Amino acid sequence: MRYLSTRGGVAPVGFADAVMMGLGTDGGLLVPETIPRVAPETLRAWARLDFADLATEVLALYVGDALPRADLAALVQRAYASFAHPEVTPVVSAAGRHWLELFHGPTAAFKDVALQLLGNLFEYLLVRDGGCLNILGATSGDTGSAAIYGVRGKAGIQIFILHPKGRVSPVQERQMTTVLDANVHNIAVAGTFDDAQRLVKTLFNDLPFKTARQLGAVNSINWARILAQTVYYFYAWGRLSGGDPSTRASFAVPTGNFGDIFAGYLARRMGLPVGRLIIATNRNDILTRFVATGRYRAGAVYQTLSPAMDIQVASNFERYLYYLHDEDPGAVRALFASMEQKGEIAVDAGRLERVQADFTASAVSDADCLAAIRAVHAAAGYIICPHTAVAAQAAVAHPDAVILATAHPAKFNEAVIAAIGHPAPPPPCLEGLLEREYRCAELPADPAALRAFIEQTLAAGG
Numbered sequence: 001m002r003y004l005s006t007r008g009g010v011a012p013v014g015f016a017d018a019v020m021m022g023l024g025t026d027g028g029l030l031v032p033e034t035i036p037r038v039a040p041e042t043l044r045a046w047a048r049l050d051f052a053d054l055a056t057e058v059l060a061l062y063v064g065d066a067l068p069r070a071d072l073a074a075l076v077q078r079a080y081a082s083f084a085h086p087e088v089t090p091v092v093s094a095a096g097r098h099w100l101e102l103f104h105g106p107t108a109a110f111k112d113v114a115l116q117l118l119g120n121l122f123e124y125l126l127v128r129d130g131g132c133l134n135i136l137g138a139t140s141g142d143t144g145s146a147a148i149y150g151v152r153g154k155a156g157i158q159i160f161i162l163h164p165k166g167r168v169s170p171v172q173e174r175q176m177t178t179v180l181d182a183n184v185h186n187i188a189v190a191g192t193f194d195d196a197q198r199l200v201k202t203l204f205n206d207l208p209f210k211t212a213r214q215l216g217a218v219n220s221i222n223w224a225r226i227l228a229q230t231v232y233y234f235y236a237w238g239r240l241s242g243g244d245p246s247t248r249a250s251f252a253v254p255t256g257n258f259g260d261i262f263a264g265y266l267a268r269r270m271g272l273p274v275g276r277l278i279i280a281t282n283r284n285d286i287l288t289r290f291v292a293t294g295r296y297r298a299g300a301v302y303q304t305l306s307p308a309m310d311i312q313v314a315s316n317f318e319r320y321l322y323y324l325h326d327e328d329p330g331a332v333r334a335l336f337a338s339m340e341q342k343g344e345i346a347v348d349a350g351r352l353e354r355v356q357a358d359f360t361a362s363a364v365s366d367a368d369c370l371a372a373i374r375a376v377h378a379a380a381g382y383i384i385c386p387h388t389a390v391a392a393q394a395a396v397a398h399p400d401a402v403i404l405a406t407a408h409p410a411k412f413n414e415a416v417i418a419a420i421g422h423p424a425p426p427p428p429c430l431e432g433l434l435e436r437e438y439r440c441a442e443l444p445a446d447p448a449a450l451r452a453f454i455e456q457t458l459a460a461g462g
């Protein structure tokens with residue numbers, strides 16, 4: 001399988017290069033040359049597989065000869081052995097609905113499903129092909145810890161994660177800083193999240209430094225992350241349908257960067273019988289407005305109770321625009337030129353009809369999010385996180401849609417307490433967190449200081 005850029009400016013590359021490249025060198029996102037189709041009899045057989053075996057089957061379609069099958073299977077097994085639930089992503093029933101629990105990984109949020117796989121893939125490719133990777137990123141909370149857990153102790157990889165000092169929750173901070181592996185470097189920056197993000201951008205824009213120090217990112221546009229997320233749509237369908245290809249399943253997805261919902265779209269294009277795909281947004285409703293009007297225009301970013309979805313521009317959305325324009329990179333380039341010039345992307349009436357056939361979308365207020373947490377708890381004693389609650393509320397008119405439960409409620413106890421008056425009990429991975437040993441460097445919001453810190457750390461052997 002070969003990979004192309006949505007903007008047409010990257011010579012076709014294999015799976016390994018696509019994974020290591022992340023963002024296309026032309027600014028586009030990598031997509032497979034063709035989307036493989038899964039036949040109904042294969043779907044039937046896959047419905048009997050456990051999560052790791054299913055993941056191996058799905059990934060094998062995209063990996064081609066980049067990895068021997070046995071190596072791929074071993075790597076996938078290792079990635080999902082870190083999950084606390086034997087089913088990895090179980091489907092549970094409560095309050096008259098199905099919930100696809102994606103939060104049984106080591107940081108109790110759904111990004112673990114992709115980042116546990118990505119960390120193992122990076123290590124495999126670096127050890128096999130030689131080389132090293134120094135990951136640099138800034139986090140306002142959740143992604144940093146999932147990335148750290150994805151690569152802790154991995155050969156050939158160092159990770160530097162910046163967070164704004166005193167501005168992430170104590171639990172989020174300790175989830176990162178209590179990982180004591182020698183290749184993990186947490187940095188508390190004196191400043192805001194934007195200051196930390198600016199430092200990272202400054203270093204990435206310093207091309208000689210970036211190249212010499214093999215700097216890389218683990219952002220949500222990596223194709224391997226999308227693939228890992230596609231697996232649980234197949235898994236949930238298998239559990240609910242028993243493998244009967246005439247049964248369709250709908251999904252409601254708490255959406256920020258459009259990675260998770262795009263994985264559902266990909267699963268449908270592969271042949272999975274998917275009914276409705278419901279994009280659930282909070283007050284940051286750029287995607288909901290797009291599905292209603294065909295116009296994609298960024299507004300202000302609002303802080304909400306579902307912070308992982310407080311996003312203005314959804315980075316994976318470009319992949320959908322590429323398929324909406326029948327895989328024409330010239331059309332995608334024109335759309336993003338329009339975004340630069342007019343601050344807006346608009347699609348014609350014919351395409352809007354297709355968008356509305358592909359997705360349903362709904363924006364949910366904080367008040368309705370809290371009401372959803374309360375209602376589910378009252379009906380079943382089941383506690384959901386505020387992101388999951390946004391999806392539940394967005395899907396009220398679709399009672400048979402599976403709700404993607406993207407975080408453990410105990411990670412967002414402020415909202416849980418506001419809704420039901422008491423916190424959710426912590427899962428084992430969060431128990432006693434604040435009492436554990438931790439390690440963290442502190443730096444001013446100064447690119448020269450960060451550059452020097454990275455140089456010194458790498459010179460000292462990581």
Ligand SMILES: *Cc1c(COP(=O)(O)O)cnc(C)c1O
Nearest residue numbers: 255256257258259260308406407
């Ligand atoms: C990242 C995240 C989301 C949004 O997922 P996208 O792939 O960015 O759309 C939803 N819920 C939680 C808890 C998250 O961490």
